Amino acid sequence: MPAFVFSLLVLCPALFSSAQANPSIKDFKGFQLSFFNELSGDRYLRLDYDEVLTEKPKIGFLKFGLPFLKVRDLSIFLDSRHIDSGGVAELFEKVSKSKGIRYAVAESMSLSIASETGLIRIKGEKGKFAQDGSISIWGEVVLEQKQNKNYRSIDKLTISIDPLSNRLSIECPSEFPTITIPFIPNSRKNP
Secondary structure (H helix, E strand, O other), rough: HHHHHHHHHHHHHHHOOOOOOOOOOHHHHOOEEEEOOOOOOOOEEEEEOOEEEEEEOEEEEEEEEOEEEEEEEEEEEEOOOOOHHHHHHHHHHHHHHOHHHHHHHEEEEEEEEOOOOOEEEEEEEEEEEEEOEEEEEEEEEEEEEEEEEEEEEEEEEEEEEEEEOOEEEEEEOOOOOOEEEOOOOOOOOOO
């Protein structure tokens, strides 16, 4: 009997060594995550990516010890008709303050925003969550407003959420006006 117990103790961890207690975002390929409104059950956020790679930056022959995360093909869908700005701001702030995400860059990033007035699609070569909870997208950014068939090609833009005005703002270079998208009134349950 003791030999059987010993065999279990030795073999089980070896058989399941790939199963980690705390998996990281690098452990998943083709990952997709959705969030739903607690009251209505409608999906308000979907996030997916192909894979996450770790890259140690080099300058000349020097390698830095701090690894950077590279997220391939990050795609975010946000439906402002089913969540208030506070819920999204809280979620984006949590993501942007986590250690690994602070140094992560998405190579390519797309964001689709559904609102009462229509669909806006944004696609850029690179994107990043900033520490303040905003999202920056740069490198041949295409901004498409479906409702009025308006297409813009710009260098960069910033997406921020203002819980006080309950709106999302898309700030483009100075020659383009800021686009604001309203959220629904507070949709979260009060504790």
